[in-house]
Amino acid sequence: MSGATKYQQDGEEARDIAKYLPYFPFKGIDRFYDIGGFLYNPEVFQRIVDIFADRYKEIGIDVVAGLDARGFILGPPIALALKKPFIMMRKKGKMPNSISSDDYKCEYGQREGMTVQLDKIKKGDRVLVIDDLVATGGTLSSAMSLVKMLGGEVVECACVVELKLFIDPSEESGLPSRTKMMKALGHSDIPIWGLVSEDILTEEAKLPEGYVDDGEEH
Numbered sequence: 001m002s003g004a005t006k007y008q009q010d011g012e013e014a015r016d017i018a019k020y021l022p023y024f025p026f027k028g029i030d031r032f033y034d035i036g037g038f039l040y041n042p043e044v045f046q047r048i049v050d051i052f053a054d055r056y057k058e059i060g061i062d063v064v065a066g067l068d069a070r071g072f073i074l075g076p077p078i079a080l081a082l083k084k085p086f087i088m089m090r091k092k093g094k095m096p097n098s099i100s101s102d103d104y105k106c107e108y109g110q111r112e113g114m115t116v117q118l119d120k121i122k123k124g125d126r127v128l129v130i131d132d133l134v135a136t137g138g139t140l141s142s143a144m145s146l147v148k149m150l151g152g153e154v155v156e157c158a159c160v161v162e163l164k165l166f167i168d169p170s171e172e173s174g175l176p177s178r179t180k181m182m183k184a185l186g187h188s189d190i191p192i193w194g195l196v197s198e199d200i201l202t203e204e205a206k207l208p209e210g211y212v213d214d215g216e217e218h
Contacts, residue, residue: 033161048074048195
């Protein structure tokens with residue numbers, strides 16, 4: 001079995017990893033999934049890097065792009081394992097010689113567009129976009145736009161966690177639809193892959209006495 005099909009969402013490997021993704025009440029969200037759990041465990045972190053490297057070695061890419069900020073943690077070791085360049089997609093005003101995408105919406109509200117340096121993506125480059133989690137897909141859509149603006153091709157957007165409830169919710173739910181947003185932006189052809197979904201993320205964080213939700217929007 002090839003790396004591209006070997007690892008299934010919520011499969012055996014994902015279930016083991018899910019134990020190290022506890023959720024907290026944070027930023028006013030009942031279930032904020034914390035990647036600090038697996039980052040603190042080198043064996044689990046390495047396993048995630050190996051899974052992603054195995055998958056994209058088969059698919060074939062030219063560049064790994066990480067999203068500000070947790071994509072900067074996950075992207076570099078994956079890029080090193082694949083022996084491919086790593087590039088940063090950052091918030092506005094953080095890098096010289098950069099181009100910006102349009103503003104976008106995410107689960108936290110309206111956000112300024114992401115930026116990438118003009119010389120980091122060449123025409124025809126096959127780009128893998130990495131982030132820790134996909135919910136509404138707003139940040140990923142910004143990254144997709146940047147790649148297309150510079151003539152590259154997004155091979156896939158890959159995240160450790162995918163919240164499936166945002167893929168195509170009913171209108172009655174009041175949740176934004178990732179499917180409708182991607183279609184409106186012309187990104188429906190770009191696949192999004194997540195190793196773990198909320199279906200198996202059942203590890204509730206053990207909160208210390210006096211825990212306070214002091215999260216700030218990023």
